[in-house]
Amino acid sequence: MSNLAQRVITAVVAIPIVFFLLWFSDYSRIGLMCFLAGVGAWEWAGMACKMYKGPDTRYLSFASSLALTLAWALSKGDYFGMPAVPYVVGMTFLLIFAIYIGLAYAKVEIDHLFPWLVMQLGAPLYVGLWGGMNVLMMGNGQGFEHCYPFILVMTSMWLCDTVAYFFGKFAAGKGPFGRHLFAPSISPKKTWEGSIAGSIATIAWVTYWAKCTSALSVFGAEINWVSAIVIGLLLTVAGQAGDLLMSALKRWSGTKDSGNLFVGHGGVLDRCDSFYLAAPALYLLMDFLQKLG
Template sequence: MSNLAQRLITAFIAIPIVFFLLWFCDYSRIGLMCFLAGVGAWEWAGMASKMYKGPDMRYLSFASSLALTLAWALSKGDYFGLPAVPYVVGMTFLVIFAIYIGIAYAKVEIDHLFPWLVMQLGAPLYIGLWGGMNALMMGNGQGFEHCYPFILVMTSMWLCDTVAYFFGKFAAGKGPFGRHPFAPSISPKKTWEGSIAGSIATIAWVAYWVKCSAALSSFNIDFNWGIAIAIGVLLTVAGQAGDLLMSALKRWSGTKDSGNLFVGHGGVLDRCDSFFLAAPALYLLLDFLKNIA
């Protein structure tokens, strides 16, 4: 079976499951976010361990990123019928940070201590502390209206990846289109042509959603076409930056796929890499716009 066929079959199975979990309730939504963060951190820790000697941190990375994602949800309030818990994110990270430093001092040789600590802390820092902000894009209750902002991010990233993949594979280098590597030292198969095609599709999709639907109505912002297009630009840039970051991590560690959770797609960091950067970037921008309105 070809890789493309495997990708399509996995997508047909996984997409309905993801949308059901997003629709069902806040428990299923936050559970999905915690699961993705935990598995993504597990994969990150495994790749970092290939480069620097030290103890196996995959289990702790899984638990740390899951805990930070849950902490973001608790800090927001209204989830699980609970009020907002103040300082829970900062306190959770301080505990995790102390544990990592203690393990580094006790278990890692001095020659590898600092690079090991930086790379292993990257999992809870990036995926848990930063990517955990995905939880802030959602609300409680049954229905898609409680997670429209995250669905916007998710569909935008899928669209950008899909258009870039197919355009780069089948159109770049043919007819009027050239084939110029986008980041050859990181991901040789990515092209400027695919990136631009994916960006145009993403900007159009996001602008339509923002301007012509109620996707972001919960932020109480008066969106014009300029802001809508700017949000589309932000998402496509942040998403592709997150994609390249994970590609760089894989190439640096000599890893083809971060995992094998999604057959034909790889692991969480192969398939969801752009979410961990794009969703927090969107939330911070919208929160800024709301506060200056």
């Protein structure tokens, strides 16, 4: 079976499950986000362990990123019928930071201590502390209306990746389109043509949904055409930057796929790499526009 056929079958199975979990309740939403954060951090730690001598931190990374994602949900409040818990994110991270430092001092040789610590801390820092912010765009209750902003990010990243992949694979280098490599030292198959095509599709998608629907009304900020285009541009730039960051991590560690959770697609970091950067970027922008307005 070809890789493309595997990708399509996996998508047909996985997409309805993801949307059901997003629709069902705050428990299923937060559970999904915690699971993805934990598995993503597990994959990150596994790649980092290949490069520096030290203890296997995959279980610690899983638990740390899951805890930070859950801490973001608790800090917001309204989830699980609970009020907001103050300082829970900072306290959780300080505890995780202390554990990693203690583990490094106890188990890692001095020649590898600092690079080991930086790369291993990258998992909870990036996936949990930063990427875990995506739960701030969700609410409690049953229905898609409680997570429209995240769905907008998710579908935008899927659209950008899909258009860039197919355009770069089948159109770039043919007819009027050239074939200029986007980041050959990181991801040799990516082209500027595919990136631009994906960006245009994403900006159009985001502009329509941000301006013509209630997808971002939860933030209370007025969305005009200019701000909608800016939001679309932010998402496509942040998403592709997140994609390149994970590609660089895989190339640095000599890893083809971060994992094998999604047949034909790879692991969580292969599929959700763009979410971890784009979703928090959207939340911070919308929070800024809300306060500005």
